[in-house]
Amino acid sequence: MNFNLEIITNAMPLLLAGAGITIEVSALSVGFGLAIGCIISLIRMTSIKPLRWFGNVYVDFIRGTPLLVQIFLVYFALPALIGHRVDAFFAAISACSINSGAYVAEIFRGGIQSIDKGQMEAGRSLGMTWWQTMRFIILPQAFKRIIPPLGNEFIAMLKDSSLVSVIGFEELTRRGQLIIARTYASFEIWLAVALIYLLMTFAVARLVSRLERRYDTSR
Amino acid sequence: MKKLIVLVMTIMMAAGLAAGCGGTKSPEKKEAAPAKVLRVGTEPTFAPFEFQKKDSKDFDGFDMDLIRAVGQKMNMKVEIQNMGFDALIPALNAGNIDVAVAGISITEDRKKAVDFTDAYYESGLIVVVNKNDTSIKGVNDLKDKKIAVQIGTTGAEKAAKVPGAKVTTFNTNAEVFLELKNKGVDAVIIDKPVAAYYLVQGGKDSAKMVGEVMEAESYGMAFKKGNKLAAEANKALAELKKDGTYAKLYKQWFGEEPKAK
Numbered sequence: 194m195n196f197n198l199e200i201i202t203n204a205m206p207l208l209l210a211g212a213g214i215t216i217e218v219s220a221l222s223v224g225f226g227l228a229i230g231c232i233i234s235l236i237r238m239t240s241i242k243p244l245r246w247f248g249n250v251y252v253d254f255i256r257g258t259p260l261l262v263q264i265f266l267v268y269f270a271l272p273a274l275i276g277h278r279v280d281a282f283f284a285a286i287s288a289c290s291i292n293s294g295a296y297v298a299e300i301f302r303g304g305i306q307s308i309d310k311g312q313m314e315a316g317r318s319l320g321m322t323w324w325q326t327m328r329f330i331i332l333p334q335a336f337k338r339i340i341p342p343l344g345n346e347f348i349a350m351l352k353d354s355s356l357v358s359v360i361g362f363e364e365l366t367r368r369g370q371l372i373i374a375r376t377y378a379s380f381e382i383w384l385a386v387a388l389i390y391l392l393m394t395f396a397v398a399r400l401v402s403r404l405e406r407r408y409d410t411s412r
Numbered sequence: 413m414k415k416l417i418v419l420v421m422t423i424m425m426a427a428g429l430a431a432g433c434g435g436t437k438s439p440e441k442k443e444a445a446p447a448k449v450l451r452v453g454t455e456p457t458f459a460p461f462e463f464q465k466k467d468s469k470d471f472d473g474f475d476m477d478l479i480r481a482v483g484q485k486m487n488m489k490v491e492i493q494n495m496g497f498d499a500l501i502p503a504l505n506a507g508n509i510d511v512a513v514a515g516i517s518i519t520e521d522r523k524k525a526v527d528f529t530d531a532y533y534e535s536g537l538i539v540v541v542n543k544n545d546t547s548i549k550g551v552n553d554l555k556d557k558k559i560a561v562q563i564g565t566t567g568a569e570k571a572a573k574v575p576g577a578k579v580t581t582f583n584t585n586a587e588v589f590l591e592l593k594n595k596g597v598d599a600v601i602i603d604k605p606v607a608a609y610y611l612v613q614g615g616k617d618s619a620k621m622v623g624e625v626m627e628a629e630s631y632g633m634a635f636k637k638g639n640k641l642a643a644e645a646n647k648a649l650a651e652l653k654k655d656g657t658y659a660k661l662y663k664q665w666f667g668e669e670p671k672a673k
Contacts, residue, residue, distance in 0.1 A: 269590055278594045281580075361560070361580035361591075371581060374498040374564035377505070377525045 200378045201385045208382075211368030212389050218364060219351045222289035223297075226346070229290060230297025235327075237302065248298070255295035261356050264288040268360045285357040289350060296346055304339035305331060337408045344401030348394045365389060450488040450641070452479050453509035455497040457562075457584040460609045460665050461515040461533075461631075474665040478532060479513045479633070481657055485648035486641075496583050498564035501525055504636045511645065515603060517566045517629035527642045529649055531630030532658075534671060537570055538604040539623045542592060543616075548599055550623025558597040560588045566629060567601040593618050605666070 237248035255263070268284040308331050316326030358367035369386040373379055454471060456462045462473040471492050483490035495503060500512040504526055517535065518528045541548045548554065556576035561568040563581040571579045580597060582588050589610060592600050600607075604625050611619065635642040652658040662670040 269587070269594075272594045278596055281596070359583060359587075361582050361587075367581075370498055370563060373502065374568070377501050379502040379505070 197378055197381050200372075200376055200381050204372045204382060204385065207368050207372065208365060208385060208389060211363060211365035212393065214362070215351065215354050215364040215366075216393065218285055218289060218354045218357060218362075219347065221286050222293050222354070223347045223350050225286070225290035226293025226297050226350075227343075229294030230299075230301055233294060233298040234301035234305070237298070238305075252295045252298050255292055256299075260288065260292050260353050261359065263292055264356055264360060281360050281362055284360060285354075285362050289354060289357070292353075293346060293350055296349075297343070300339050300342045300346065301335070303342070304335035307338055308334050340401065340405050340408065344397065344404070347401075348397050351393055351397065352390060447487065447489045450479075450483045450486065450490050450511060451509045452483075452490055452492045453495055453500050453503050453512045454492055454514045455500065455584070456494055457586050458515045458603075458606055459613070460605065462513070474533070474661060475513045475515060475631075477661050477665070478652075478658070479511070481652055481661065482633075482645055482648040485651055486644050496564075497562055500564075501634065504634060507636070510635065510639070510641055512634040515606070515631050516634050517603075518632040519566060519629070522634070525637070526634040527637050527639060528632030528634055529642055529646045531632055532649060533631040534628065535603050535605060535631060536625035536628045537567055537601055538607050538621050538625055540589075540592065540600040540602060540607050540610075540619050540621055541598065542595065543618055543620050545598070548622055551601070551626060554599055557599060560591040560597040560600050562588055562602070565602075566627060567603065570627060571601045589615065589619070 233248050233251055236244050237252070239245055264284065267288045268279055268281065271284075272278050312330050312334070313323075313326055316330045317323070321329070354364055355366035357364060358370065361367075363371070365386060369382050373382050376382070454462045454475065456464050456471050456473075458473070458475075460473055461475040462471055464470075465472045471494070476492065479492075480490050493509060497514060500509075500514055500516070501522070503509045504512055512526075515533075515535070516522070516528075518531060522528070539548065539551050539554065548557070551570070551574065554571075554574045554577055556578075557574075558578045558580065559571045559574065560580050560582060561571045562585050563583060568579070568581055571577060580591065582591065585602065585606065588600055588602065591597050604621070607621050611621065633642075633645055635645070649658070659670055662668075
């Protein structure tokens with residue numbers, strides 16, 4: 194079969210621009226997701242029952258529905274509810290952040306729970322409040338433990354961001370689809386798109402290991 | 413344990429050999445095999461040509477009835493698959509489907525990639541805007557505006573040529589019309605019969621067609637380049653036109669006689 198390299202070289206600028214959008218969407222989503230997830234995981238640990246209930250429902254719903262469905266809900270269903278349009282960029286980032294937030298909440302919970310109970314007891318016995326112990330003793334230790342799963346979440350979001358293509362957002366996957374719709378060069382373009390995703394995730398994975406090594410206290 | 417593994421491997425290899433031998437020995441089986449299947453690919457958000465029936469997962473529409481009639485004439489069993497519009501031609505080339513019937517306009521570019529049957533419908537593109545939009549009267553007013561189209565369609569090509577326009581491509585026409593309704597775009601460029609059907613089905617409460625019909629184009633059924641079934645399908649189409657079945661279907665779906673060719 195003939196492999197048309199020229200189509201790939203012509204398509205590269207468009208594809209790379211799409212890759213830029215993918216990175217932008219993923220970075221913003223994981224950034225907001227980190228904030229949301231941190232808050233949600235702390236909410237789930239409070240003694241105020243309604244707050245805890247809200248946190249649990251949030252995580253269960255978001256983890257229990259596909260991101261694709263969430264994107265459709267935010268972009269097509271929400272406008273019908275609130276009566277006016279939701280901007281595509283806003284919809285994409287919101288859906289992905291909310292999604293990321295749920296998984297980050299679970300990552301934080303895992304990290305915090307893995308810290309020895311004795312740390313909290315020690316902090317409280319020194320006269321610190323629960324929140325002070327969290328902030329100065331527990332969370333800094335937990336941070337080191339959650340770097341690998343957080344990096345994982347970023348890599349997963351880089352790939353899941355391809356789903357925002359269904360609301361017309363022109364990130365990497367959508368750019369590939371549009372070029373194929375014009376040229377019918379399925380094999381060449383999809384291969385190029387896969388390679389670009391691979392490069393991005395590989396770069397992120399390397400960054401995450403550098404970060405891990407920097408915080409590694411066992412060396 | 414080792415003996416058990418050797419025994420299992422021997423049995424698996426023996427079974428594999430037996431299956432292999434069996435396969436080459438029965439060419440006569442083909443005549444007794446079930447009727448050949450015509451695998452059809454379509455994108456069912458294009459009423460009245462192809463759409464999903466309200467209460468079942470079967471596909472309805474002029475294209476669907478036509479290909480079923482063609483399949484009957486060709487003595488083949490018709491199986492219809494649902495996929496994205498831009499996935500149809502790649503599916504043909506990959507051999508996943510035999511024919512694509514989805515209101516596909518015959519264009520020079522597409523003729524380079526696939527073989528088309530003779531035309532079976534004359535169509536054209538039209539601009540659709542929101543009902544209370546008075547600023548857009550036709551495609552010339554679309555300069556610098558936002559347009560929604562379906563990916564891979566001639567409507568998308570037309571929109572790409574509008575100077576300064578911001579084009580958003582969606583996978584299905586349902587989303588295209590929804591985007592217009594939500595005022596995410598100023599206009600939609602789509603095939604006229606589909607726009608007309610949408611308006612009749614209730615779309616006229618929020619949308620309207622403007623301007624003239626553009627880019628007269630004919631729909632054809634697409635086959636993989638070199639597929640001999642294309643010639644057979646053409647023969648079937650000609651027979652359907654001759655014996656009046658084509659005219660009957662046309663009248664049923666569009667309420668008028670097909671234009672004489």
